[in-house]
Amino acid sequence: MAATEEATGPLRGAQQAYVEQKVRLLGGLGSTKRLLSDIRVFNKDSWTIRYPKLSTKAEGAEPSPKRRGVRRSLSFMDDPSSETDVILERSLTRSLTLASIADAQENDAGESPSDPDVGGRLIPESEVSDFQVFRLDLNLGHHGSSAAAGALVSQLEKVSIANLVDERMAAASQHIDRLCVRVEDTSSKVLVTGDLNAGKSTFVNALLRRTVMPIDQQPCTTAFCEVHDFSENNNVEEVHVIKDTAAYDIADESTFKRVDLSDLDRIMDDEEKPSILKLYLNDSRPLNQSLLNNGVVDISLIDAPGLNRDSVKTTALFARQEEIDVVVFVVSAENHLTESARNFLKNASNEKAYLFVVVNKFDQIKNKEKCRRMVLEQIKELSPRTYEDANDLVHFVDSLLGKDDPSFEDLEASLRSFVLVKRAKSKLNPASTYLSNLLSDIELLVGANAIVAQAEIAHAKGDLDAARPVLERMKNSREALEEALESVEEQGARSASSKTQRTLTNALDRVGQGLPGLSSVQMPSYPGLLNLLDYARDVRKALVTSLDMAVKLSEDEARVIASSGVQEVLTLGDEYLPEGVERSRRVFMPEAMFSTRRTRDGKRRVRSNSAVVAGGTLGLGIGLAARQEMLQPTFLDLLDAPHNLWIYFCGGKEGEEEKEQSAIGIVSVAIGVVTMIGGKSIGLHGFVEGVMHITNILSDESTRKWGAAILGTFAVGTAAYLVLELPNSVPRTIGRRIHYSLVCPAGGPGPKEELFVDAHVARVARETRKVLRLASWDLKERFRIAMDERSREVRGAEETERRAIRAKEWFTEVGQRTADIRELAGLVSLS
Numbered sequence: 164m165a166a167t168e169e170a171t172g173p174l175r176g177a178q179q180a181y182v183e184q185k186v187r188l189l190g191g192l193g194s195t196k197r198l199l200s201d202i203r204v205f206n207k208d209s210w211t212i213r214y215p216k217l218s219t220k221a222e223g224a225e226p227s228p229k230r231r232g233v234r235r236s237l238s239f240m241d242d243p244s245s246e247t248d249v250i251l252e253r254s255l256t257r258s259l260t261l262a263s264i265a266d267a268q269e270n271d272a273g274e275s276p277s278d279p280d281v282g283g284r285l286i287p288e289s290e291v292s293d294f295q296v297f298r299l300d301l302n303l304g305h306h307g308s309s310a311a312a313g314a315l316v317s318q319l320e321k322v323s324i325a326n327l328v329d330e331r332m333a334a335a336s337q338h339i340d341r342l343c344v345r346v347e348d349t350s351s352k353v354l355v356t357g358d359l360n361a362g363k364s365t366f367v368n369a370l371l372r373r374t375v376m377p378i379d380q381q382p383c384t385t386a387f388c389e390v391h392d393f394s395e396n397n398n399v400e401e402v403h404v405i406k407d408t409a410a411y412d413i414a415d416e417s418t419f420k421r422v423d424l425s426d427l428d429r430i431m432d433d434e435e436k437p438s439i440l441k442l443y444l445n446d447s448r449p450l451n452q453s454l455l456n457n458g459v460v461d462i463s464l465i466d467a468p469g470l471n472r473d474s475v476k477t478t479a480l481f482a483r484q485e486e487i488d489v490v491v492f493v494v495s496a497e498n499h500l501t502e503s504a505r506n507f508l509k510n511a512s513n514e515k516a517y518l519f520v521v522v523n524k525f526d527q528i529k530n531k532e533k534c535r536r537m538v539l540e541q542i543k544e545l546s547p548r549t550y551e552d553a554n555d556l557v558h559f560v561d562s563l564l565g566k567d568d569p570s571f572e573d574l575e576a577s578l579r580s581f582v583l584v585k586r587a588k589s590k591l592n593p594a595s596t597y598l599s600n601l602l603s604d605i606e607l608l609v610g611a612n613a614i615v616a617q618a619e620i621a622h623a624k625g626d627l628d629a630a631r632p633v634l635e636r637m638k639n640s641r642e643a644l645e646e647a648l649e650s651v652e653e654q655g656a657r658s659a660s661s662k663t664q665r666t667l668t669n670a671l672d673r674v675g676q677g678l679p680g681l682s683s684v685q686m687p688s689y690p691g692l693l694n695l696l697d698y699a700r701d702v703r704k705a706l707v708t709s710l711d712m713a714v715k716l717s718e719d720e721a722r723v724i725a726s727s728g729v730q731e732v733l734t735l736g737d738e739y740l741p742e743g744v745e746r747s748r749r750v751f752m753p754e755a756m757f758s759t760r761r762t763r764d765g766k767r768r769v770r771s772n773s774a775v776v777a778g779g780t781l782g783l784g785i786g787l788a789a790r791q792e793m794l795q796p797t798f799l800d801l802l803d804a805p806h807n808l809w810i811y812f813c814g815g816k817e818g819e820e821e822k823e824q825s826a827i828g829i830v831s832v833a834i835g836v837v838t839m840i841g842g843k844s845i846g847l848h849g850f851v852e853g854v855m856h857i858t859n860i861l862s863d864e865s866t867r868k869w870g871a872a873i874l875g876t877f878a879v880g881t882a883a884y885l886v887l888e889l890p891n892s893v894p895r896t897i898g899r900r901i902h903y904s905l906v907c908p909a910g911g912p913g914p915k916e917e918l919f920v921d922a923h924v925a926r927v928a929r930e931t932r933k934v935l936r937l938a939s940w941d942l943k944e945r946f947r948i949a950m951d952e953r954s955r956e957v958r959g960a961e962e963t964e965r966r967a968i969r970a971k972e973w974f975t976e977v978g979q980r981t982a983d984i985r986e987l988a989g990l991v992s993l994s
């Protein structure tokens with residue numbers, strides 16, 4: 164573009180300043196893009212970013228007069244119920260401090276003089292607590308949809324919210340790319356928009372000093388009409404009708420349709436209404452007066468359809484597009500700001516910060532002062548920065564009069580200055596405003612997340628303080644517990660074994676003497692010689708049963724020992740297991756000890772060697788009394804010849820009394836034989852006759868006379884003795900035989916193994932040990948699991964603490980980086 168010295172001279176200084184600021188801003192945008200990328204990586208790999216919500220507290224919301232910050236209640240989208248008091252400071256950067264810490268610092272500061280800049284927040288109070296760029300409310304409208312969206316988001320999980328924030332950051336990063344393109348672009352686009360019929364086309368025509376745009380009392384602008392200097396179109400004035408803006412290429416005829424300028428009215432009225440038109444016009448005014456042909460920057464004016472014609476959204480979106488540098492908002496003074504105008508201004512001011520407002524048809528207003536006041540009040544609320552610069556940015560004019568209205572001249576000068584001289588404002592400010600908002604959002608995000616990290620550090624420390632000592636104690640006491648359990652097991656088994664040994668040895672000794680193993684067992688009464696065999700059977704059964712009962716007694720004693728052992732194990736559990744660990748819920752059932760297992764077919768399975776090991780007759784397994792060979796009386800039960808012979812001839816070890824008895828016993832052998840042979844049918848009479856008969860054969864007459872008498876007397880005496888002695892000798896004989904069979908079951912004078920006693924001792928000890936081992940195994944398992952859990956807890960808390968410390972450091976670093984970027988991009992002051 165050719166520029167004359169006259170036009171460029173006064174603008175050169177501003178241009179240079181602009182270039183410098185542009186370079187700084189581009190640097191800031193680049194750094195912010197890298198920062199965003201780092202935050203996204205951190206969000207993905209190291210820390211799920213939480214999305215904060217700051218709300219005003221009903222009470223105590225006001226800050227201390229000494230403080231620049233405001234008190235807010237911090238909560239998070241994924242956990243709206245838990246709130247923390249924070250102080251939000253907004254000076255050059257936005258920072259969050261826990262209220263408790265800020266209060267403490269304030270107290271430490273003592274009676275320091277009040278900050279003169281109290282409440283000097285640089286962005287409006289309403290915006291200070293909220294996100295501008297990362298706001299998760301997609302609908303920017305005013306219809307209260309944000310509350311619904313907030314409620315929806317609060318249902319989402321942390322990760323989903325972090326993903327939404329990530330999407331925002333990705334979008335911000337792309338927006339930065341577009342901003343960079345725009346900042347580097349030398350052209351400036353001025354969008355003229357406003358309510359329907361506000362006089363936008365009239366105003367554009369007045370600026371161009373020619374009637375180009377169709378004007379009507381009826382709403383008539385249906386297309387976006389972009390007005391460019393005709394130098395961009397080879398100095399040819401014409402209209403290009405465009406279907407697709409993105410595809411439009413001035414060098415490619417297929418992307419547009421050429422139309423003569425004089426046909427503009429006709430195209431607008433066409434049935435197939437175009438949506439975008441490019442008008443190339445010759446503004447023949449001198450460079451220092453012309454807006455389009457100004458010698459510094461390529462300006463294009465865009466006359467947009469009235470807001471209420473198209474949907475508010477379309478125009479609002481258009482206004483937010485990055486190629487728009489300046490928004491000129493035309494308001495009809497007759498209507499003030501309509502609702503759609505207010506919506507538009509509110510949203511556009513977020514994006515642009517400064518808006519150029521033309522209050523048109525001011526000539527129609529009678530009470531001009533009142534109108535001016537009311538419009539300015541509305542602007543103050545909607546775009547505070549525009550209001551701050553109202554003298555330059557808000558103009559009350561009559562566009563119909565155009566250049567003939569002195570106010571219009573002021574407007575033109577301000578607009579030229581706004582677009583050209585204050586180019587930084589019109590061109591760079593949208594980018595720096597966006598950058599500043601973005602950095603503020605990052606600061607709010609990392610500030611809140613640093614608070615979360617701090618809370619996690621404290622929480623992890625608390626967990627570690629609680630779990631570490633418990634774990635240490637468990638590690639140190641593990642060996643002691645194992646030893647104690649082993650001792651319980653050992654002592655229980657030993658005690659059961661020695662008790663059983665004593666009980667059974669005692670019982671077996673008594674049985675060996677013909678007495679019942681346990682005194683509680685009744686011996687059968689002697690039924691007489693004729694029922695001797697039954698008597699022997701009953702005696703045998705009683706003795707055997709008494710042994711079974713002794714076994715049962717041993718088992719009962721073992722149950723008591725096992726019970727107290729199990730109790731000891733439980734006490735050890737209480738002593739060694741940490742609090743909160745569930746104690747054993749196993750119930751020890753003594754009656755289950757020594758039970759036989761049943762096989763699948765329901766038959767009993769005897770686990771021990773059936774030769775001598777028995778549980779007794781009382782349902783405790785196969786006892787001696789259940790074994791037929793033990794109950795079956797034999798001849799030897801009555802007259803134990805081998806025993807008596809052994810004792811008598813071999814001297815034995817028994818005492819004298821035993822010897823005397825044995826002498827008689829020898830005699831009894833013969834009688835016994837006869838008795839057994841004759842049994843009940845022969846009887847004593849037959850026996851005496853038999854003896855006489857024998858002596859008849861063996862002796863002569865003289866001896867027969869004496870011998871018969873002697874023999875008769877001897878036999879009768881012996882028989883009488885036997886009859887009297889049998890009730891005592893039979894139990895002794897049977898007892899001795901049972902005793903013998905249980906100590907030498909294989910028969911014969913083999914090694915004197917105490918098989919009966921030993922086997923039961925081993926069995927009872929084994930069963931007792933089994934019970935105690937199970938109880939101690941259970942406790943050991945609980946202890947091991949509890950220790951593993953504590954180890955895991957400690958490791959988890961250590962990991963959380965490490966992660967949170969790293970995150971906190973990282974967030975602090977990010978806070979520093981945003982401050983540096985502000986410095987670099989020249990955003991130190993947002994005014």
Ligand SMILES: Nc1nc2c(ncn2[C@@H]2O[C@H](COP(=O)(O)OP(=O)(O)OP(=O)(O)O)[C@@H](O)[C@H]2O)c(=O)[nH]1
Nearest residue numbers: 360361362363364365379382383384469524561562
């Ligand atoms: N008195 C007076 N009338 C004006 C002024 N500006 C525009 N008008 C009239 O207002 C009516 C609408 O003007 P336009 O310029 O077509 O308005 P617009 O905003 O472009 O209309 P649409 O594009 O259709 O929304 C016309 O009849 C104009 O003559 C003004 O400053 N004073």
